[in-house]
Amino acid sequence: MRLLVGRIGRAHGILGEATIEVRSDDPDARFAVGSELGTQDHGTLTITSGRVHNGVLLLGIAGYHNRNQIEKLRDTLLYAEVDIEEVRANADDYHVLQLIGCTAFLESGELFGQVTDVINLPGQDLLAISTPTHESLIPFVHQLVPLVDIAAKRIVVIPPNMSEVIT
Numbered sequence: 001m002r003l004l005v006g007r008i009g010r011a012h013g014i015l016g017e018a019t020i021e022v023r024s025d026d027p028d029a030r031f032a033v034g035s036e037l038g039t040q041d042h043g044t045l046t047i048t049s050g051r052v053h054n055g056v057l058l059l060g061i062a063g064y065h066n067r068n069q070i071e072k073l074r075d076t077l078l079y080a081e082v083d084i085e086e087v088r089a090n091a092d093d094y095h096v097l098q099l100i101g102c103t104a105f106l107e108s109g110e111l112f113g114q115v116t117d118v119i120n121l122p123g124q125d126l127l128a129i130s131t132p133t134h135e136s137l138i139p140f141v142h143q144l145v146p147l148v149d150i151a152a153k154r155i156v157v158i159p160p161n162m163s164e165v166i167t
Contacts, residue, residue: 001097005030005037006078011070012058017049018070020057020078023120030080031059038079045078094150096125096140102153104129107146112136112157129157 005027009019024030030037035047049060064070096118104112104127113131118140125140138144138157147156 001082001095002038002079003082003095003097004077005080006057008070008073008076008078010074011067012053012056014067015060016065016067016070017058017060018064018073020059022057024080027057031057035080038081039073039076042073042076045073094148096120098150099127099140099148099155102148102150102155104155104157107156107158112159115155127155127157 003024005022005024007021007023009021011017012019020031022031029035031047031050033047033050036044037047038044046062047059048062051058061070061073064073099115099118102115104115106112113129113136115127116130116135117128119126119128119137126137127140127145129136129138136159138159144158144160145155146158147154149155
């Protein structure tokens with residue numbers, strides 16, 4: 001499974017380090033020296049150095065040795081190939097990307113829709129659920145998504161605005 005793990009920010013210093021917006025729960029492993037990360041437009045990038053400066057991750061990248069070269073990578077998304085079995089520690093664990101394609105039901109058992117996306121926001125993730133009449137965004141918190149059954153591709157949701165489910 002290809003996972004988004006970060007985004008390259010602006011260059012730092014003159015020696016070709018890039019600031020990284022981390023989007024991984026395991027940055028030590030994902031951004032270790034020697035790690036290879038995929039990109040959409042720049043092929044595979046190999047990490048040559050890494051350090052934290054004032055709370056910001058700085059990475060050196062093979063073949064990019066100065067500020068101008070690193071600036072060309074600005075806003076590039078970084079992806080890691082991960083075996084989904086590595087992500088799952090036990091049957092109750094899952095990765096948020098496994099939610100895409102799950103069927104959403106209301107607590108009553110009534111079909112609500114299908115999860116089409118998981119939107120990562122700073123405060124919490126949102127589930128984008130396509131219903132027969134519209135798209136609904138539901139915060140991915142236990143109070144509103146009390147049941148997730150990845151094996152059955154089924155979740156139970158409690159939409160915050162129940163009027164949107166009345167047709």
